[in-house]
Amino acid sequence: MIDSSPTKSLIQFASVTKLYGKVLGVNDINLTLPQGAFGLLGPNGAGKSTLLNLLTGQLLPTRGTVRVLGRNPRNNPELMKRIGYCPGFEGLYTSISGLNWVTFLLEMHGVGRLQARERAADCMALVGMAEGMTRPISDYSRGMRQRTKIAQAIAHDPDLLILDEPLSGLDPIGRAEMTDVLRRRVADGGSLILASHVLHEIEAVTDSFLLISGGRLLASGTAEEVHELLFDLPVEIQIRCNDPQRLSGLIMEHGLADSVSLGRSQSGDELLRVATRQTAEFSAQLPNWIARYNLRVDEMQTADDSLQTLFNSLMKIHRGEL
Amino acid sequence: MTVLFATVRFELSRVMTAGRMTWWFVLAGFPIVISGLIRIFPMSDAPEEADSHLVWSVAIYMLVPCITCAMGVLLSAGPAIATELEQRSWVYLATRPNGIFWLLLGKYLVAVAWATTAAVAGLTIAVLFAGQDTIIRIWLGMAGLCVLSSMTYAAIFMLIGAIAPQRAMLFCVTWTAGVEGFISLIPAVINRMTVQYRLRTLFVDWVQPGDEIQDEPLFALSLAEGPWYVQILWLVTLTVVFLAAAQVLAHKREFTAAAESDV
Numbered sequence: 012m013i014d015s016s017p018t019k020s021l022i023q024f025a026s027v028t029k030l031y032g033k034v035l036g037v038n039d040i041n042l043t044l045p046q047g048a049f050g051l052l053g054p055n056g057a058g059k060s061t062l063l064n065l066l067t068g069q070l071l072p073t074r075g076t077v078r079v080l081g082r083n084p085r086n087n088p089e090l091m092k093r094i095g096y097c098p099g100f101e102g103l104y105t106s107i108s109g110l111n112w113v114t115f116l117l118e119m120h121g122v123g124r125l126q127a128r129e130r131a132a133d134c135m136a137l138v139g140m141a142e143g144m145t146r147p148i149s150d151y152s153r154g155m156r157q158r159t160k161i162a163q164a165i166a167h168d169p170d171l172l173i174l175d176e177p178l179s180g181l182d183p184i185g186r187a188e189m190t191d192v193l194r195r196r197v198a199d200g201g202s203l204i205l206a207s208h209v210l211h212e213i214e215a216v217t218d219s220f221l222l223i224s225g226g227r228l229l230a231s232g233t234a235e236e237v238h239e240l241l242f243d244l245p246v247e248i249q250i251r252c253n254d255p256q257r258l259s260g261l262i263m264e265h266g267l268a269d270s271v272s273l274g275r276s277q278s279g280d281e282l283l284r285v286a287t288r289q290t291a292e293f294s295a296q297l298p299n300w301i302a303r304y305n306l307r308v309d310e311m312q313t314a315d316d317s318l319q320t321l322f323n324s325l326m327k328i329h330r331g332e333l
Numbered sequence: 334m335t336v337l338f339a340t341v342r343f344e345l346s347r348v349m350t351a352g353r354m355t356w357w358f359v360l361a362g363f364p365i366v367i368s369g370l371i372r373i374f375p376m377s378d379a380p381e382e383a384d385s386h387l388v389w390s391v392a393i394y395m396l397v398p399c400i401t402c403a404m405g406v407l408l409s410a411g412p413a414i415a416t417e418l419e420q421r422s423w424v425y426l427a428t429r430p431n432g433i434f435w436l437l438l439g440k441y442l443v444a445v446a447w448a449t450t451a452a453v454a455g456l457t458i459a460v461l462f463a464g465q466d467t468i469i470r471i472w473l474g475m476a477g478l479c480v481l482s483s484m485t486y487a488a489i490f491m492l493i494g495a496i497a498p499q500r501a502m503l504f505c506v507t508w509t510a511g512v513e514g515f516i517s518l519i520p521a522v523i524n525r526m527t528v529q530y531r532l533r534t535l536f537v538d539w540v541q542p543g544d545e546i547q548d549e550p551l552f553a554l555s556l557a558e559g560p561w562y563v564q565i566l567w568l569v570t571l572t573v574v575f576l577a578a579a580q581v582l583a584h585k586r587e588f589t590a591a592a593e594s595d596v
Contacts, residue, residue: 069427069428070587086433088430088431091428091429092430094428096425096428098421098424100421102420102421102422102423102425104347104420106350107347111343115340115343118335118343119429119432120430121430123335163425
């Protein structure tokens with residue numbers, strides 16, 4: 012699991028709980044992250060936005076303490092100089108241009124007007140807004156607004172970038188371009204917290220992630236580290252073959268699976284889904300069955316290397332299904 | 334100071350829209366129209382010359398420093414926080430170094446400037462309808478009252494906006510009617526805490542509408558004692574206290590845009 016020395020840590024949550032009246036935002040989160048890039052992954056309503064609001068000092072924890080770069084984020088101007096935040100909602104002034112808006116936000120960091128305008132123009136160009144930056148924001152498409160939001164977050168070159176669903180509303184090209192911008196920041200040593208409910212958006216930028224659901228932190232670390240926690244959990248294997256009923260019978264007969272189910276793939280083919288903890292034994296038996304019972308396996312897939320499997324497994328644990 | 338200038342410049346650019354400028358002209362036009370109507374349709378028992386100065390100065394005092402200034406800052410300072418929260422732009426500013434402090438201060442200064450300029454523009458033309466040889470005295474006195482009125486009411490409305498952003502306008506109107514309209518006229522100690530009590534005293538001192546008004550027993554009890562600078566000190570103190578309270582509240586409260594549904 013991720014851990015680091017508190018003095019050099021990126022963020023620290025110590026028994027942090029946040030309640031909105033009787034509604035639970037996040038529940039008893041203990042976490043210390045080192046400098047680096049992390050994906051904050053969880054379904055809608057999992058508590059991601061609450062966590063980010065606690066990180067940026069917009070919310071006070073009901074219980075526990077939050078530290079960002081070693082400091083309390085609440086009303087902390089020194090820390091705000093080092094943080095760039097892109098919220099999950101728009102909230103842009105529509106009557107002014109993107110360039111003027113980013114310039115103003117830079118000026119709020121104490122940057123002189125001319126320098127701020129120059130830097131804002133550079134950042135707008137960096138996010139692919141060189142052409143439209145002088146137009147009023149009301150004329151922007153959703154993707155352009157998203158790019159502008161990212162520009163204001165990175166304009167003052169923060170040590171820590173906190174992004175809430177930064178790729179939502181972008182077309183595939185925009186996603187690729189913005190992912191590239193974020194990757195380059197990470198490669199240059201910048202720290203990043205990237206919240207998303209879409210797994211591959213996070214995978215494209217970092218392999219370290221925090222999984223949150225129901226206000227609780229389910230897991231944190233790299234995919235490999237979380238895998239180590241899950242080695243005793245069943246691996247899900249999907250098999251497309253000519254006789255899935257026969258194969259499922261054989262698997263159950265030999266007691267090699269925790270569960271077997273039949274379903275259909277997106278293309279309509281019948282799929283056999285096997286959850287097993289005895290992958291070695293299963294792999295040894297399968298060729299024998301193929302030879303003896305004239306089975307034809309067209310495709311066999313363990314989504315084991317994908318974060319999706321981890322995510323699914325952790326969510327099942329959280330729901331008590333495993 | 335760079336940040337304050339930037340905030341004021343940015344907020345000024347945001348009020349230079351067709352909609353906001355229309356309101357500015359409506360505000361400026363209000364005392365002009367009413368004064369024009371008074372001039373065009375004089376009272377049947379037209380006052381003597383001395384009374385005319387009293388009538389015009391009281392009318393202009395009510396129209397400009399009281400109504401136009403209060404309305405101006407009501408429209409600009411009252412919803413200052415609410416508009417940022419409603420359009421969800423608050424967080425962009427709150428995550429800047431001392432962002433909330435500069436934002437509120439910048440919005441306050443722009444609100445005062447917006448209301449004062451409208452009021453003084455209206456005053457400048459409205460006072461011409463008075464047709465008095467005391468026009469300059471009335472104008473100078475009223476212009477000073479406009480600055481003080483806008484300055485103090487804006488601070489009060491900023492505080493109300495920080496206390497109840499979603500109902501800011503309603504509470505501002507209620508405060509103005511209840512406290513400044515009613516309580517300030519009660520001849521008791523409580524009226525000394527109102528802005529009107531101080532403004533009224535300065536009005537009598539600076540514009541000198543006539544002895545008659547001070548001879549009225551009820552009105553005399555509604556005027557403060559002491560020189561003009563004491564009244565200004567009171568107004569400045571009230572402004573600083575209300576503004577500071579608004580700042581403290583805005584920093585203490587969790588004005589996050591994340592609704593419970595966003596958790």
